[in-house]
Amino acid sequence: MVKPSFYIRSQNSLKEDAQQQRLLLEVNENSLGYILFDVKKMTPSVIKHYQFTANNGKALEEILQEILEGDELLMKNADEVILVYNFEESNLVPEKFFSQDSVKDITDLVHGNLHRGTIFNEKIPWWELYNVYRVSSDIDLLFRQKFSAAKTWHAYSLLLKSYKMFHAKENPLRMNAVFYEDRMIVSLFKNSKLQLIQTFVYQDRKDVLYHLLNCCKQFNINTEEVMLELSGLIDKQSALFTELQKYFLNISFEEISSEIIITDELKEYPLHYFSSLLRMAVCV
Numbered sequence: 001m002v003k004p005s006f007y008i009r010s011q012n013s014l015k016e017d018a019q020q021q022r023l024l025l026e027v028n029e030n031s032l033g034y035i036l037f038d039v040k041k042m043t044p045s046v047i048k049h050y051q052f053t054a055n056n057g058k059a060l061e062e063i064l065q066e067i068l069e070g071d072e073l074l075m076k077n078a079d080e081v082i083l084v085y086n087f088e089e090s091n092l093v094p095e096k097f098f099s100q101d102s103v104k105d106i107t108d109l110v111h112g113n114l115h116r117g118t119i120f121n122e123k124i125p126w127w128e129l130y131n132v133y134r135v136s137s138d139i140d141l142l143f144r145q146k147f148s149a150a151k152t153w154h155a156y157s158l159l160l161k162s163y164k165m166f167h168a169k170e171n172p173l174r175m176n177a178v179f180y181e182d183r184m185i186v187s188l189f190k191n192s193k194l195q196l197i198q199t200f201v202y203q204d205r206k207d208v209l210y211h212l213l214n215c216c217k218q219f220n221i222n223t224e225e226v227m228l229e230l231s232g233l234i235d236k237q238s239a240l241f242t243e244l245q246k247y248f249l250n251i252s253f254e255e256i257s258s259e260i261i262i263t264d265e266l267k268e269y270p271l272h273y274f275s276s277l278l279r280m281a282v283c284v
Helices: 060-070 100-111 137-146 155-166 205-218 239-244 275-283
Strands: 004-009 021-027 031-038 043-051 080-085 090-094 118-123 129-135 151-154 173-179 183-190 193-201 227-232 250-253
Touching (some): 031 275, 060 137, 080 155, 080 275, 090 100, 100 129, 129 155, 155 173, 155 183, 173 205, 193 205, 205 239, 227 239, 227 275
Parallel strands (some): 021 080, 173 227, 227 250
Antiparallel strands (some): 004 043, 021 031, 031 043, 118 129, 173 183, 183 193
């Protein structure tokens, strides 16, 4: 059984009314994280994160099934359930070029047709973009059986939506990097317009640095001018952060919106660890 790498809960989390809770789950190839968010109080009741890289050779759907069946908090009947798929087979299509008839062709053209799956599409709020993405049918079925009334989003869509929602004053040059244990989602904005949102897998800090510098090079962006905002699993005392400071002069860690009430339990951790998850839970 996979044990959580993070498990943070308020003192009264088990006693709180499930009917005012929003459950948001984010899943990718190597992790599952979720948040139980009290919509009325605007505060997280529970944040939990599982990491299962190279977990004894088990298939992803088998690992996820064990977690879903073994986590007692996921037995609660939350009023609202949001599934956030964070898989790489995603394409952003300008609204004027989008049609329902083309979603399969777009996915197969970019990502091939070797891996079959369920293809979703969604209009990204406040952007003239559609997100077309593919998820393993077995994984989607697993979650649908558990949460039959769940709404589905892709992580890219919610990250872009939260960008509009929480950045009233947009920087002309901004790069956001959300870190997971072995990958990061990088989004790049130039003249306040989206240039790139993409997942990069990494093994060490050299890989991270290469990808970030290469993104800047490809879009002709000066690393001394761009605002680099970090969130997720990156430490301020890490060798990675020290290395980034050598090349990027304007670095910040993503802050929690003042609308969200932070519990004492959550304050024991760096808040940027969970800022993207909290923002997604608010903006859905």
